[in-house]
Amino acid sequence: MRLAIVLSLLASAASAQTCGGPVDSFINGIKAEAQATGIPAATTDRFFQGARIDDAVLRADRSQGVFQKDFISFSRALISQNRIDNGAIYGARQDRTFDAIKARFGIPRGVLLAFWAFETDYGQVQGSFNTRDALLTLAHDCRRPDLFRPQLIAAIELFRRGGMDPATTTGAWAGEIGQLQKLPREIITQGLDGDGDGVVDLKNSAADALMTGANVLASLGWRPNEPWLQEIILPANLDWSKTGLNHKASVRDWANAGIRARHGSLGPANLPASVLLPMGRNGPAFLTYPNFDVYFDWNKSFVYVTTAAYFATRLEGAPVYNPGNPSPALTERQMQQLQQKLTTRGHDVGGIDGILGAMTRAAVQAEQTRLGLPADAWPTVDLLNRL
Structure with missing residues (x-):
């Protein structure tokens, strides 16, 4: 005993x-x-x-x-003509799967194609780390x-x-497995048999991986048959302090403020939306819809999420974004200095990591407003010096 x-x-x-x-x-x-x-x-x-x-x-x-990296540098590094061309090729190979996903979950193929491309180059590079040891x-x-x-x-x-x-299962360094790089808990709770062979195999079956990825997005709150991101044209007199993911208004209100779609038409008038300026008011501009928020449950990185959502629109036929002429991005050291100054002023930036994430952007916008600067949440050397 x-x-x-x-x-x-x-x-x-x-x-x-x-x-x-x-x-x-x-x-x-x-x-x-x-x-x-x-x-x-x-x-x-x-x-x-x-x-x-x-x-x-x-x-x-x-x-x-x-x-x-800033959005323009990151997106240009990840999105190549080869990846766009392969999107069409691999998409055609999985036509039946994408049709089934659209019917069951209301998720367009471009959304999953973008993840498939970024995570494993359409299943071709799945990682060689032992999953258990990782x-x-x-x-x-x-x-x-x-x-x-x-x-x-x-x-x-x-x-x-x-x-x-x-002993033999391999994948990404962070323990993800398969063509869409899912962690074990997701495989257990959301894994689906997309090819009908009775087995969920995310490494060798693209259909299983894609259907599982769609199920994950649905479980995270994806709203069927609604948009996620759209490039827009901004009026010169827009109130910049109302932009950013922490501010929402109806599409109708944004249209009344002078915002127009650069390609096609804006989403349903009653949808809540945010104006996203990943590099400030002089750079690319997007309208984000509720489905954009789901992306952050797939990956926490602001620049990855924005790039994946934008690439999905490209794969659905949208043109290349207008890069504009934004102010130069801060260096890593300058960004850390900025985050330290923001923290000293009482803002929670989520850590001094040199990365311009959502919390740092919100703090930047608050200080821009306080200093009487255009509050577009894009940090500049001028803001750093003023702080």
Whole structure:
């Protein structure tokens, strides 16, 4: 009895080790947590056989400088004529799948084609990191354990169901699997058999990956048969302080303010919408609709989300955006200095990371308003100096 109590206390202590510390103790805690959900001990033992911390995963996690690029630079780097041409080719190959997705979820093919292109180049580059080791590494690391520990538990369950082999399954450095790079929990809860063979295989079946991706978007709140993003032409007298994702008005109100669609017509008059100026009032301009917000549940990066949503419109036939003539972007060091100054003034910018995310933009706009500058949320050297 006394030994049983000691073993119970040891298991509880290991389970309480939420990140860091000896790897063996951490794994024992994960095993105990997984077994508490009903997964057999033999399954958890097999799952972790040969598991290791992968330093390459940590290096990849620490070096995401690509998201520090401005929208024009980022979008031009990701969107090539080859990707557009391949969108037509791969889209045609999956005509039946895209038709089924449109009928079931009301999601246009361009939306999923854009994700398919950016995540894996239409399934051609799915990543070579061992998925189990990637998730173990990121769960053990203390930067984002609350995100990756549950995914590691889900991976054990996915293994129990026969959905992955911990020794051989590979994918992205952050533990995503398949042609649309989905994490284990999404595969378990939203995985769909798109090709009708009775198996959900996101690595080898484009139909399964696309149908699952559509199911994920639907579960996140995608509104069927509604727009997501549209390029617009701005009036010179627009109230810039009303722009940004943190300000919404009806399409009717924006039209009354002088906003026009650059291609086609604006969305339904009663839809709520925001004016998005990713590089300020002199750069590209878009109107975002409720479905645009769903993108942020797929990826948290502002520049990735904006580029993916824009690329989807290109794949649906929209022209290349008008880049305008925006003020130069701040350097990474200047952006960090700006974020520090904004933080000192009481704004929450989400961290001093040198990335112009939504929280930093809101703080910039507030300071522009206070200083009597055009409040378009685009930081400039002049604003930095004034602060």
